[in-house]
Amino acid sequence: MATDRDHSLSRGLFVLRLIGAGLVLAAVAMGLPQTARADDPVFRIVFEDGKMTPSRLEVPADTRIELELVNAGKTPAEFESLPLRKEKVIAPGVTTSMVIKGLDPGEYSFFDDFHPDAPPAVLIAK
């Protein structure tokens, strides 16, 4: 009986701790400033209802870069790339930026997750 109670107590604490951790994360998240720096090279990608321009983008490898994501279309877009570990929703008419830390040389495909039938585009780090 006693062990069962301990068990339930520890489980309760576990859930509480999870909630607490979530709240702390949220609080920290609200207070953080943008991380882009002025001297990062900036590359622009325009989303337009499934079309991404450019569809091949060359960027320097092993360098911090900033992507400027513009949604010029009428529908929302979602920049998504597992190889880049990035995912970002962009509402129509919105311009947002995303910092990419140094990339290994190579190709990284990305796509508009809200228009999955459109062909993916690729980021080439050289």
Place this chain on the structure above:
Amino acid sequence: MQGNVIFVVWRESVEALLVVGILQSWLSTNAPDARRARAFLWSGVAAGLAVAGLLGWALIALTEALSDTAQEILRTGLVLVAAALILQMVVWMRRHGRTLKRDLEGSLDKAVATENWWGVFLLALIAIAREGSETVVFLTGILSVDLGGGRLGAIAAAGLGLVAALATYAALQIGARFLSWRLFFRITETMLLFLALALLMTGVDGLVELDVVPRLSRRLWDTSMILSDGGAFGGLVSGLTGYRARPDLTQLLVFLSYWILVPWLLSRPRRSTVPNPT
């Protein structure tokens, strides 16, 4: 375009429906106080929908105010909590699968159950809120413009996507009815374990992006010729299994330790020494 809408709505909801559907079948079959347990589950779903609406609104209205890092932290926190909760549920189901009903009917400690119900509530909430918020942004955008097919077409497509998602949910419920419980449990448990790993991998990716965890190596190999994780289909597979086409050492270690630690955790005998009713 319409096919697109159907697919996106289905995909965004399928993960949450898996979690909710499996919990629903499990609770109906195994929990002694099923009505109460389901109340926790469905309150979690309702709260999740509310939070999804709120988050979706925030994503549209506060794009400028919410920094990239802030969104990354929020997303990382949510996926890690979700992964932990799913694992906790699976372990709990495995340990108590056959004994829970008897334990509680024997009026042992009901607090055990109550605290797990809160876990169920929170899990449903996060599962719905996470993908739901994106669906909200997607639908708001889709429904606010005329896409050639007319607004009605888009609404119909979104409806069909939801129907497809509900069909997935129904398939789970039917599976629970017609497969043997043991088989259904095996299958859904495996699905949940893969899902938890996928969430963990996404969380670890987030931690790497946030400089909390080092990357340890450049990419170790590249299997994107076989299955790329950079496209829509590969992305879906990765989102449900944790697959990575070009893993670095950190991802590999997380993947391996997960499949070593979790089976160990699941095979560990119950700690509590509940006497068998005689």
